[in-house]
Amino acid sequence: MRIDIPIRTSAPKPDLVPPASLNAPSASPLIEVSNLDLHYGTTRALKNIGIQMHGHVVTAFIGPSGCGKSTLLRCLNRMNDLIDGVRIRGSVKIAGHDIYGKDIDVIELRKRVGMVFQKSNPFPKSIYENIAYGLRLHGIRKKSEIDAIIERSLRAAALWDEVKDRLHRSAMGLSGGQQQRVCIARAIAIEPEVILMDEPASALDPIATARIEELILDLRKQFTIVIVTHNMQQAARISDYTAFFYLGELIEYDTTRKMFTNPSKKQTEDYVTGRFG
Amino acid sequence: MSTLAVRSILPDGFPRARFDVISFFFTGLTGLSTVLILAILAVIVGNVVLLGWDTLSWRFVTSGTEQDMFDVNKAGVLPMIVGTAARVILMTLFVVPAGVITAIYLTEYASRTSLTTRIIRSAVNNLAGVPSIVFGLFGLGFFISFVGFHADNLLHPNAQNPVWGKPGLLWASMTLAVMTLPVVVVATEESLRAIAPGLREASLALGATRLQTVIKIVLPQALPGILTGGILAISRAAGEVAPILFTGAAYYMANLPHSLADQFMDLGYHVFILSTQSPNIEKTRPILYATVLVLLMLTFALNVIAILVRSKVRRQMRAMQ
């Protein structure tokens, strides 16, 4: 049996702070991750991650598959809590609150930090019920209010015109791209501050992908978005900041423009130019 | 000329269909076993119908408490129908919630590998292998001598005769519920496993608790599987006699049971009585077959009801898939 002794491979790194740039607000960061380590059983999936993200920007996580992008994303709304044998050390603060602290209500956290998954997962219910579900969970019961929010969310998800006549039909009958937009509408209906997206377009065709990307650019005005993508062009098109991960480590984090034109690390350059990964 | 043309489109070495002895043999074997099973079923059911049909009458199924049970012209099975239906329905009411809650705990809450999970799972599996007479003895020892005895001390301290500390409908149904628990647990677990993990994650990510996720998202999806478990439990329990021998079935009751503490007459047990206690086996044989026929029909009817409910649920679900 292997005895797992936590060893720091390096001294704690200073957190990577987003550099000031023209479009970055100068307020304090919304999401602060420091010295974050995560083990699945005995495998160490995240190594000493430190990263700070500002509100109302789109941050993209890129890196070869298995490098821990999804794992880090799922740390931000504590979805990893649900997996057996996960151990987490370090701290994640959102709006100044340590979300792994004792006094944190995970339910409230997940209401404020929504998530869209790689594989679209609408409930096998009507489009209407898919969105109403989250609203009812959070105590909204009045039909007129629910109806209004559903329309607003579907409009925000650029889906209203396509589904307004079939709200009470199953969401499973929609196309893949429409299903994913139902999932986005469902997430934004409960008005989170942050939306986490794990490769939301990876299973979609180019046209559906383009629509999702447009949507993300739109949503940026209202929400803070952290998106995992394996598609370089997508990261370049939609994100303000890009973080590059490799084997569980954060290699480089900078404005997307800098990351794609003039990265400081050789590994980043090799990855974004397609020389490996 | 034509053969040449055909050959030229076929790639080189295209395998020709060959007579495959082994697959012919196994296809034949499976077909034969199917025919055999159907034949056995037909012989059993046919035999029962042929020999029992003449005795079956409206009077036969609506009388039977006061008349002589060994007289072909007077015997009736109403009390046995009532008793059997009551114990099966009550059992379903106990076993389905208990089994579903167990399965939910095992798949939705417990860690896959924890000691508790392994203990519960192996307990459930072992339960499935216990002979039914042992359940009867368990019911007698636990429900009647222990639970019932103490219930009487508490509720009826001055009663002359035991109320709960004797065989009765409640204890027989509970004993059957214990016996059929594995069936419901396994069927429910299977249907819970088949639900995409993404649905649970979606619900939790919206800020639902585990309980809300189970009730609103998981259980509705698992409903057909749960009903299948219920159907299997009914089929298993309806014909069982051993578990109710010491826990509730009576040789003869002048009245229909009107309380959960009452004993009851039972179709399966009555078949046993007719075939072992009859003063004249030959003369009472038609009653025996008619009783078996009624038991088959009752089991079939209970199953049909459950299957109809399930197909209604499935139809509603399909509208949302």
Ligand SMILES: Nc1ncnc2c1ncn2[C@@H]1O[C@H](COP(=O)(O)OP(=O)(O)O)[C@@H](O)[C@H]1O
């Ligand atoms: N539930 C899990 N149990 C065990 N190991 C996991 C689990 N999820 C991910 N991993 C491992 O953690 C590492 C990072 O995975 P992940 O975050 O999914 O990578 P990415 O999203 O960058 O492709 C991988 O080596 C993967 O095998």
Ligand SMILES: [Mg+2]
């Ligand atoms: Mg991933």
